[in-house]
Amino acid sequence: MEFHEDKVKLIAEIGGNHEGDFSYAKELLNLAAEANVDVIKFQIYSGATLVNKDVDFERKRHFDKFTFTNEQYIELADRCRSLGIDFNASIWNKEQIDFFDDYLSFYKIGSGDLTAFPIIEHLAIKGKPIILSTGLSNEYEIKESIEFICNTNPIYKKENMLCIMQCTSSYPTPDDELNLNVIRRFKEIYNYQVGFSNHSTNPYALDYSISLGARVLEFHFTDSRDNKEFRDHKVSLTKKDVLSLQERIPFIMDSLGSKTKEATESEIQSDHIVSFRRGTFPKREIKKGDIVNINDFVFLRPAKGISAKDGIYLEGKVAKRDLSPLEILSPEDFHD
Template sequence: MKDITIIDRHIGEGYPAYIIAEMSGNHAGDIQKAIELVHVAKESGANCIKIQTYTPDTITINSNKPPFQIKEGLWRGKNLYQLYGKAYTPWDWQGQLMEEANKVGIHFFSTPFDFTAVDFLEELGVEFYKIASFELVDTPLIKYVASKGKPIIMSTGMGTLGEIEEAVKAVRSQGNDQLCLLKCSSSYPAIPEDMNLRTIRNMAEIFNVPVGLSDHSMGSIAAVTAVAMGASVIEKHLCLSREIENPDASFSMEPHEFKKMVQDIRSAERAMGKVSYEISPNEEKSMIFRKSIFVVQDIQEGEIFTKENIRVIRPGEGLTPKFYEEIIGKRASKSIECGTPLRWTMISD
């Protein structure tokens, strides 16, 4: 699998998972909340804070005709223009948010939704890009982003294998091979039955790229499981509080939840370790509690060892149990008290 490098972080097999905190609309239209989210992302252990770069006018049109009406789900009753007007991050904030991210020491990047957003982010100096699941089929946009020669993290929610192949080809057609794919279930919130995390490893094998998870499910079990199954990136929505009304709050993590998820991911990575049959120093301390051969009745010199006067019991200070049957029938070379761990020097040749 080909690794990629984002600024100072390697992403791929064998490296710690790269954890992205997605701000999306969780600033609720307040730049102070957006700045606070940058700090909270850093404090919660994220490697990166991500925003989205669009306006209602760059992503749709203001129409109440049926195709533009949201008929079900969290945003039922609104048209697309109203939804995006409530959720978007004003462009005049984005330079300040990037500066804040640099100041606190966390990576910053964005999802552009049209060519003008890409141009704006290029002027801003972003060092990598995200392609959203809903833009997986927008090959002109993908090619334009890829032409900038910067790493791309691309979500694949709703994508068929054929559509993912077309999107990957679009990136590579621009001579850009710095790509990471994200498995994603584009429902809000996602349910475990729809997540199919086994696809992560298969996707990595098919496309020879790092693969991660864009996780819209509640809780952290999917994210931790995905890392254990080889995910190189985890993206999760972060909010200050689900009580702050905005289009993304209901499926976003609060700071204490996000921090716990990061801790659990790092614990899972340590537990995965490497292929090893070595005895660890901590295990070595426990070896005394193994079983071994002990004398359990007083034995006189020359007396025969029997199943009555020696037994395999804890602790592990005597001969290993594999010699038990070999010792039965041999004679004691000296007198031995009950409770003595058996040694070879106590057995006659």
């Protein structure tokens, strides 16, 4: 996985949308592959390695319902490989990180683990590109985590080794808490690539994130949002949604264009710089030796001869020759 400013990467997060049904997980994988995403992503964990059962047994039991065996995850990974699609997973314990490492081209650190330095250290030592989600956090915590990653392994000082994801960990995220402007802020303060992890029910949040600078888009993926109880389905894209997004991305990227404000090639070739702008033309007959003022001129298209910008400075100058109404002027027609 490489991060590029001129390419938008799409990560379809199946996550827990399979709800523990392995056959359903395979169906979702195939649908995501048909949507031509770059990465199909799952979440690999066990309740016992994620939640303290003595503190929150129900939460542990919830996560246990969504787990597969290592062999089943390998089957999913092999299926992705056979389809030419990158397999990935957020993995929330060291043992399974090591077990699946050969299947991962990059590591995804979820928002909940942004402060889990023992897990982050284990990943950073391995030196693969990292995508870091920033839900729940503030700017100081993000800076602290990035510094810890770079101190653990200086390879992450390279700008193509880390991607910082704007994310709000609410399902669904209220519109006024998407905070897409954070994407611009990240681009101001970091040299790393920036992305967006979407939990909005509005799929166009992804379009807007691209226009603000996101180049890695992560979104939950499902077959349908209808008649689903598990919360993640409600913030998920379908195959149709993803294909529609992909149709829009080329226009978004092309329309962003250059940061340099200058006349474009089409504006120059069309001669609109002349035809749309105004020139300075005599309003009346002006005799040689007349001292002119601004009221002696009219400012009309096209910008032939003396432009309207320069015409305003003819005030008080002397005509060097007779001038006819509306004729094209030259600076050589006047002197001080």
